[in-house]
Amino acid sequence: MKILLLHNNNVPFSFISENWGDDIDLEIEIIKPSTDDNDYDVFVSHQLESIFSSNTFDLIILPYSFSEYNPIEYTGLIVAAHIRLTPEWNHSRKPILFVGSEETKQVAKLSEMGSMLFSPGVCSTRTNSLPNLIGGIKELSVEDITDSEFDDFLNRIQIPRPSNYATHHSIANEWAVMRWTNVIINWGEYEKPSIDSQTFTSMLYFKYLIAKEGVKERFSRNWKKNNVIAPKITGISGKTIAYIDDEYNKGWGSLFSKIFENSGAKLYIYDRFKGHKNRKELILDINEFVDSIDADCYLLDLRLHDDDFDKNKGKLSGHIIADHIKDPKINRARQVVIFSASDKVWNMKEEIQKIGAIDYVLKESPEANFTKEDSLKNFNEFIAAVKKACDLSYLKDYLKLLKGNTFETSFPLNNYIDLALLNNKNVLNSCVLNLNVFIEDNAENRFELTDGMNIVKKDANWKCVILNKIKLKRDSNKKIIAIECMRDIASEAKKYKRTDGWEDVKYDDSHKKERHMAKMIASLFYYYGLNNSDCARFFELRKERNTSAHEAHLTSYDFADLKAFFDDIIIKIIMKEESAKI
Amino acid sequence: MKKILIVDDRPMRQENQLGKDLFEKLCSLDNITRDTKVDVNGITQYDIVAIHYSLLDNNGLIKEVRDILSRSGKCLILFSGGNPTNRIINSGKEALVSASLFYSKRTIDFFELLMTDDIEHHLLEKMLYGKNWKIAFLERYAQLLWVNGASMEKWPDTEELNDDEIQALNELEKEFGHKSFKEINEDINRILKI
Numbered sequence: 001m002k003i004l005l006l007h008n009n010n011v012p013f014s015f016i017s018e019n020w021g022d023d024i025d026l027e028i029e030i031i032k033p034s035t036d037d038n039d040y041d042v043f044v045s046h047q048l049e050s051i052f053s054s055n056t057f058d059l060i061i062l063p064y065s066f067s068e069y070n071p072i073e074y075t076g077l078i079v080a081a082h083i084r085l086t087p088e089w090n091h092s093r094k095p096i097l098f099v100g101s102e103e104t105k106q107v108a109k110l111s112e113m114g115s116m117l118f119s120p121g122v123c124s125t126r127t128n129s130l131p132n133l134i135g136g137i138k139e140l141s142v143e144d145i146t147d148s149e150f151d152d153f154l155n156r157i158q159i160p161r162p163s164n165y166a167t168h169h170s171i172a173n174e175w176a177v178m179r180w181t182n183v184i185i186n187w188g189e190y191e192k193p194s195i196d197s198q199t200f201t202s203m204l205y206f207k208y209l210i211a212k213e214g215v216k217e218r219f220s221r222n223w224k225k226n227n228v229i230a231p232k233i234t235g236i237s238g239k240t241i242a243y244i245d246d247e248y249n250k251g252w253g254s255l256f257s258k259i260f261e262n263s264g265a266k267l268y269i270y271d272r273f274k275g276h277k278n279r280k281e282l283i284l285d286i287n288e289f290v291d292s293i294d295a296d297c298y299l300l301d302l303r304l305h306d307d308d309f310d311k312n313k314g315k316l317s318g319h320i321i322a323d324h325i326k327d328p329k330i331n332r333a334r335q336v337v338i339f340s341a342s343d344k345v346w347n348m349k350e351e352i353q354k355i356g357a358i359d360y361v362l363k364e365s366p367e368a369n370f371t372k373e374d375s376l377k378n379f380n381e382f383i384a385a386v387k388k389a390c391d392l393s394y395l396k397d398y399l400k401l402l403k404g405n406t407f408e409t410s411f412p413l414n415n416y417i418d419l420a421l422l423n424n425k426n427v428l429n430s431c432v433l434n435l436n437v438f439i440e441d442n443a444e445n446r447f448e449l450t451d452g453m454n455i456v457k458k459d460a461n462w463k464c465v466i467l468n469k470i471k472l473k474r475d476s477n478k479k480i481i482a483i484e485c486m487r488d489i490a491s492e493a494k495k496y497k498r499t500d501g502w503e504d505v506k507y508d509d510s511h512k513k514e515r516h517m518a519k520m521i522a523s524l525f526y527y528y529g530l531n532n533s534d535c536a537r538f539f540e541l542r543k544e545r546n547t548s549a550h551e552a553h554l555t556s557y558d559f560a561d562l563k564a565f566f567d568d569i570i571i572k573i574i575m576k577e578e579s580a581k582i
Numbered sequence: 583m584k585k586i587l588i589v590d591d592r593p594m595r596q597e598n599q600l601g602k603d604l605f606e607k608l609c610s611l612d613n614i615t616r617d618t619k620v621d622v623n624g625i626t627q628y629d630i631v632a633i634h635y636s637l638l639d640n641n642g643l644i645k646e647v648r649d650i651l652s653r654s655g656k657c658l659i660l661f662s663g664g665n666p667t668n669r670i671i672n673s674g675k676e677a678l679v680s681a682s683l684f685y686s687k688r689t690i691d692f693f694e695l696l697m698t699d700d701i702e703h704h705l706l707e708k709m710l711y712g713k714n715w716k717i718a719f720l721e722r723y724a725q726l727l728w729v730n731g732a733s734m735e736k737w738p739d740t741e742e743l744n745d746d747e748i749q750a751l752n753e754l755e756k757e758f759g760h761k762s763f764k765e766i767n768e769d770i771n772r773i774l775k776i
Contacts, residue, residue, distance in 0.1 A: 040667035101767075162680065
């Protein structure tokens with residue numbers, strides 16, 4: 001029988017100095033932290049790792065405490081719990097024998113982990129005589145405990161939650177970043193980030209959660225083979241992400257740096273949390289950071305300062321910063337994704353509505369007993385949220401373009417942007433309508449057709465001859481189906497043969513609609529410099545507006561089509577008006 | 583009256599952990615000084631110095647503070663949020679405790695007691711274990727006897743003990759009387775009401 005005896009010179013001298021007999025192979029190890037070992041879990045994990053890495057024992061003997069001074073620290077219970085809860089050491093099912101002067105009922109009353117003493121595979125003795133101890137051991141069952149006995153142990157034991165995980169630094173932060181990095185993401189050819197998680201993985205509470213969560217995962221061994229996810233987000237190349245989270249240094253910063261680098265995106269991390277003791281000062285500094293980066297997506301945690309844990313302090317820091325990001329005076333179309341730990345905010349749907357965020361991602365918590373499927377879903381939610389924000393960030397560019405410009409207060413353009421921000425297909429018809437209204441109003445307010453001869457810009461010294469230059473085609477119902485303009489009749493007239501159905505636009509009062517259309521197309525073509533194919537896009541959009549408005553069906557245009565229209569046509573109008581001002 | 587210095591670079595942590603009423607009580611205690619920075623030159627004027635571990639660690643001051651307080655026989659409490667293992671080291675002169683235990687009613691009540699009661703010894707045990715503080719010493723007493731081969735009724739032979747053990751047993755005997763392993767056990771059970 002191979003026995004491991006752990007002690008700190010607080011067991012009878014005979015236990016460590018005398019021979020235990022030929023049939024017992026005894027290994028003795030001292031467990032003695034130095035004064036620099038502030039974190040007992042890290043110390044124990046490190047020490048036991050080296051003991052168990054090259055040995056297999058049938059029985060582990062240890063005292064209730066390893067303190068030379070204070071026997072009621074019960075660090076022996078902590079060590080035993082580490083052995084039970086660290087499967088990597090291959091001794092989690094081995095029998096454990098406690099030796100000491102204490103009665104188990106005393107230990108059970110004084111230690112919150114005392115219930116372990118009554119779990120399967122754990123026994124104790126108060127003998128201080130080596131022959132008695134050896135005799136007792138020989139009568140002991142040294143069989144490994146079974147899976148169900150291990151579950152019984154898990155149900156009995158109580159591992160206290162570290163206080164900083166109970167409040168500000170939720171355990172979800174470290175769990176989720178490790179889970180995404182080590183379990184969910186298949187790094188393949190990509191470089192895996194280096195995340196210092198030793199303190200976290202050594203933590204007894206973490207091991208306990210893993211063991212409890214592991215119960216659920218015994219049945220999914222082929223999971224990794226069937227679920228492969230790369231460390232990148234497609235479709236965000238060239239985008240800029242700003243990350244504001246006081247937990248950034250728990251590994252999130254490193255993980256996101258890799259993911260966004262692999263995605264071709266740029267990541268900026270706010271890292272000046274420590275420099276600001278005062279919440280107001282911190283918020284002002286973060287707001288400055290926000291405004292210094294023209295980000296496509298602001299990944300924002302809500303609780304960023306200790307004061308955020310005081311219910312009497314009103315809005316959370318994240319709320320105040322989100323208000324700033326979405327400030328209409330600056331740019332209401334900036335995109336916020338809330339990235340928060342699961343136990344921090346109760347009603348996230350309500351939260352994102354209040355904040356005006358595009359989406360939210362709750363960092364998964366092991367206490368919610370997450371499976372790998374849940375973790376994968378969580379990571380995919382993150383990808384989708386960032387992608388959604390980046391997809392919509394063009395709207396903030398539109399507002400930026402409009403700022404201080406002739407069209408800053410344009411009702412149809414602002415309305416279009418606000419509707420597009422909703423990112424809901426039910427508003428697509430209204431978006432089509434608003435873009436139409438913008439071009440129609442613009443033509444109406446800024447241009448005049450004089451006797452079918454010229455188009456004149458009302459607020460500028462600009463005039464263009466249009467006589468015989470605008471041609472249209474009709475269908476059998478006399479409805480206009482195409483309208484095009486010529487710049488030079490001599491060279492282009494041959495394209496517009498009567499035999500092909502082309503005819504001149506009529507400008508008299510009996511053709512008001514035709515004249516109105518001609519004015520819009522002429523303004524786009526002759527003043528704003530659009531070509532005929534872009535003018536045709538407007539013509540088609542106008543037709544779509546009429547059809548969807550009158551026949552009450554959902555337009556066939558999607559947000560990408562409307563964005564392309566805005567980029568190619570509306571922006572040309574805006575830019576031309578701006579350059580005309582100069 | 584025992585004077586206590588509490589140094590925490592994030593003072594909001596105190597209010598958040600303690601809650602409004604306990605925090606107000608902490609602030610009202612005349613024997614407590616709160617600060618956000620460590621002034622190593624001034625710490626020896628206090629009987630107990632409690633500092634957030636990370637603050638000392640980040641400033642590389644742990645060894646210096648330990649040495650100064652150890653030389654002057656003052657108590658040091660290092661509290662930290664991450665580690666729930668509460669330990670007493672350096673022969674009872676230093677405690678490593680969780681922030682949740684440090685910022686708790688038990689601790690504040692103990693500090694209040696230090697304003698009036700003339701408590702001289704075992705300050706950290708009394709803070710950590712409250713009314714059960716004696717058990718820490720009785721268990722040590724029992725452990726010293728057990729380790730050296732005592733039976734239920736009889737003390738071990740003195741030649742079994744080394745000098746440190748003899749000194750420790752003498753001190754325990756002086757404080758709790760000459761007791762057998764069995765009697766110590768009965769005392770413990772009496773305190774624990776077992």
